[in-house]
Amino acid sequence: MRSAAPGMDFDIIVIGGGVNGLVCATLLAQAKRRVVVLEARDRIGGMCVSGDISVGHRVSTIAHLVGPFDPAVLKALRLQKHGLQFTAKKIDSVALSPDGRHIVLGDDLRHTAQSLSAHSPADAKAWPPFETKLRRAAQHLHRWLHEPPGGAFEHSARGGFFSGRNSARSASGFDADFAAALDRSIAELLDHEFATPLLKGAVAFDAIIGSALPPRAMGTAFLAVLRRAMEVQNTDGHAHPQGGAGALIAALARAAEAAGVQTKINARVNHFLFDKGHIAGVEITSGEAVYAPTIVSSLDPVTTLLALGAERELPLGLKRKLKGFRHQGCLAKVNLALGAMPTFKGLDKRHLKDRLIICPSLGHLERSFASYEQGGFSSDVAMEITIPSTHDTTLTSSGHHVLSATVFYLPSILATGSWDTGKADLVGMIGATLRQYAPDLPDLVLAADVYTPADIDVIAGGTGGHWHGGDLSLDQLGPLRPAAGLSRYATPVAGLFLCGAGTHPCGGVTGINARLGAEAVLAHVGARP
Amino acid sequence: MAIDRLDAIIIGANVEGLFAAVELARAGRQIAVLERHPIEAAAGEGRDAVVSVAAVRELNLSQHGLRLASAPAVVGVTSDQALILWPDTQAAQASIATVSPHDADAFENFRARIGRAVRSKSSAGMHSLTAWLLSANTLDEPPPEHILFRAAPLARWLNEFFDSEVLKGMLAQGALMGTAVSPHAPGSAVLLARQTGFAGDDTSRFVAGGDLELRRALLATLKFYNNADIHFGADVSEIVAEREAVYSVRLTGGAVFAGSAVISTLGRERTGDLLAGGRQAAGNVLPLQGAVKPAQVKFTVVSAPKLPGVDAATVASGAIVRLNPDIERLTRAHGAFRAHQVPQEPCLEFRVIPRQIADGIQRWEVFVSELFIPAETSEGSWSGNRRERLVAHCMNAVEALAPGFSASVEAAVLSHPKETQTVMDAKRRGQGGSNLQPESATVPLAAPSIADSILKGLIAIDTSMFEPAGEGGLLAAHSIGLNKRAKGQADA
Secondary structure, eight states, X not given: OXXXXXXXXXXXXXXXXXXXXXXXXXXXXXXXXXXXXXXXXXXXXXXXXXXXXXXXXXXXXXXXXXOOOOHHHHHXXXXXXXXXXXXXXXXXXXEOOXXXXXXXXXXXXXXXXXXXXXXXXXXXXXXXXXXXXHHHHHHHHHHHHHSOTTSOOOOOTTOOSSOOOOOOOOOTTSOHHHHHHHXXXXXXXXXXXXXXXXXHHHHHHHHHTTSSOOTTSTTHHHHHHHHHHHHTTOSSSSBEETTXXXXXXXXXXXXHHHHTOEEESSOOEEEEEEETTEEEEEEETTSOEEEOSEEEEOSOHXXXXXXXXXXXXXXXXXXXXXXXXXOOOOEEEEEEEESSOOOOTTOOGGGGGSEEEEOOOHHHHHHXXXXXXXXXXXXXXXXXXEOGGGTXXXXXXXXXXXXXXEEEOOOSSOSSSOHHHHHHHHHHHHHHHHHHHOTTHHHHEEEEEEEOHHHHHHHTTSSOOOTTSSOOOGGGSGGGSSSTTOTTSBOSSBTEEEOSTXXXXXXXXXXXXXXXXXXXXXXXXXXXX | OOSOEESEEEEOOSHHHHHHHHHHHHTTOOEEEEESSSSTXXXXXXXXXXXXXXXXXHTTGGGGTOOEEOOOOEEEEOSSOEEEEOSSHHHHHHHHHTTOHHHHHHHHHHHHHHHHHHHHHHHHOOOOHHHHHHHOOTTTOOOOHHHHHHHSOHHHHHHHHOOOHHHHHHHHHHHHXXXXXXXXXXXXXXXXXGSTTTTOTTTEEEETTHHHHHHHHHHHHHXXXXXXXXXXXXXXXXXXXXXXXXXXXXXXXXXXXXXXXXXXOBHHHHHHHHBTTOOSOOSEEOOOTTOBOOEEEEEEESSOOOOTTSOHHHHHTTOEEEESOOHHHHHHHHHHHHTTOOOSSOOEEEEEXXXXXXXXXXXXXEEEEESOOOSSBTTBSOOHHHHHHHHHHHHHHHHHHSTTHHHHEEEEEEEOOOBOOOOSOGGGOOSSSOOOOHHHHHSOOSOOOGGGOSSBTEEEOBTTOOSSBTHXXXXXXXXXXXXXXXXXXXXX
């Protein structure tokens, strides 16, 4: 074997060709580094891919809403120039009611109040001040979200590609009582203010979706603010790229190429190569070695640090802390090809392009979680539905539609039987649930694809398959993400950095982790003149 | 007015009621304790009692014969492993070393860190986790211990320290007993400190002789005050309110005690039933979210259960024996509980107490506590047949690890597994399931203000939900604001 000596192939290896990997690689290449992206699968994209459910029915296979994307990244990568187009931006949400009294959860507080008044005039009145308070709190979080936890990096002299900001360590303006209320559960926060079960179910669902936490788990109230923090001050909010999530990746790939990034597919990393305790490169499945003195991993932190040979370079305490990082996926994806547009009871046509939420109450979420804890699922799963073909005509031929739904909570491993047989039950149950809201929907299904948490795990590269790269729990956020002492993207392994969803701030298709990861790398190695 | 008005009336001469009574008597209040049982010796099951060392000191209980004891050994048994956590750390480590030398080393550090976390919590104050996450400066300092302790699930803490599933399961089960908390719930790590001795010896201790001795010492202490009366055989039939405030308590015999405050230890529901006019809300209920009494079965057996790998003397010494302790098993059982079902795989523990029932006749009482048994199941209420099945369920679980147990059973008594009613006022009440903030399972939330109460002056508490024992009674006494200073003295 060739020794890991100077004369390296690359300056930086980025592991993983998903959104964070590509964004990070591009930013580093723009800083004049020779960068290679190693992707394990036969295509780049990770969780952001488009695929055909059946011929002529294209859909975002896993992640189906983009953003809110980091505006700084959008700008630095010139994604629009590289072909990224959004067919829908600032998508509103609608909490579906089986009787057609839907609640609109949008930007406009009056719409929500209006739709709520059919349920409870008192709640309609209480909503605007409540939501305003959360949004105001979210504004304080905006900066926290876009900077590394514990203050901005010291950039090296010619350093970062973004002007250094002042440290945002102070939570000032964040009322102490309110901060204490956010330590509590989203269920308590909502029970305190509202009576309408549908409202409480949908708002709690939005806060928690993707994390294996019940609505009465401590700290879930904070997640409601975190979600809003992602949305405020952003240009596009939740958006749909024309052509689905894969189109975002295509634009990112073009941006990466333009910046000089090389990409290798079918290049799963077997293990790291070291030179005197310092990272020197990786060996990939083909047996080939790729050399670089710096590696940035967009894989989850546990796999990166414990499964690829870096373990012996870590202090024991940190190793054990990392083992406890919870990043087991609990969400499935269902994609349906439809022969015609289904009729949702009482739903205004203009809302068909919004996010439709099925989560009628807090009790619904609690029951679903109880089944999840037992390793199963019940008819109480909650769903987020989009019908992207309503605004993106490139996905399917006229008249037909595609429906994309995330289904929550589902276990990775079924306690009874396997997902091979469990899938059919899941599809049947989802059909029955959808029928309550759109009676004709099950009859319009031409083809269906189901991705269980275990399937998503495979697509995400066998690293947990968590929607956010790890539960958004108070012990796994900010300075504690993924573990105390590891939150600043650098690791105790010399030359190894993190930039995936398992780092601050959280998951979602935002590019923030990648930018902060890239900044950390440059702060350590310095940008090239 | 024909009768003298008391400052407070306490219903129930159980441990919580007596703690409230002593605390109020100490403050010079005129009080009466009403106990349904005709004689002093009635209540108490010979169970363990853990008390706060500070409360024992404050209330002077040692002067009235209360003695503190060290914790019993905790035994974890599976079909192929037995692990004994002796109160003595070194002895515990020796036992742990038989399953994992690493864990034996880590055990001391684990106890020390819990102690540190508990102490740093009290010294650093209870500042918001969210505020900490947003403002922490991570550049140079590790996060304070109490932050991790309050934010993390106990499973994460245990995984960080230990490899042995049995050890982790034992510690998790001890932490979760009597709660409705999942081992993966964020914040549940604080519950690890419930295991006496883990939080440092200065916080809480076992009482020598258990709840019987504790009650005896409290009664002795109360008799010392002449401003406190205790009435046995006093069966309360009605709590009378006037102008939205509690006014008096009526007994079945017709006697009336008038008072400006009532502390009922009968729990929310039964207290509500006693309210004249069939009122639903029983005034202030001390908030204790999601606490669930374990189902308890007392078996009387002719020979003590024999466990593989544990010598008979240890079992008979009153050790707490946890069967098949495992974090994931606890998680599944918790899921079943949340779905209002009896867990298929029981999570239970037992203690064996020898009893001399007559000259030369020796029996053993085996107290089995099963975790995560729902108050109401999807099959309906706990009627005869279902209760029998639960007893059988417990018996079979013990039999599986201690063959011959079932054959030795002479009698079995089930305590109704009844979930304590939650909390808060109706507006705050969630839908379905009990809500739990792990923290409030050990430390009841701040006492509710009287102004918010539906009926002024009335407090209902549920006994045996408080740890350390007496915490509920003390909180009740404090929350009616009577412990401060006697009325007559206030103006002097």
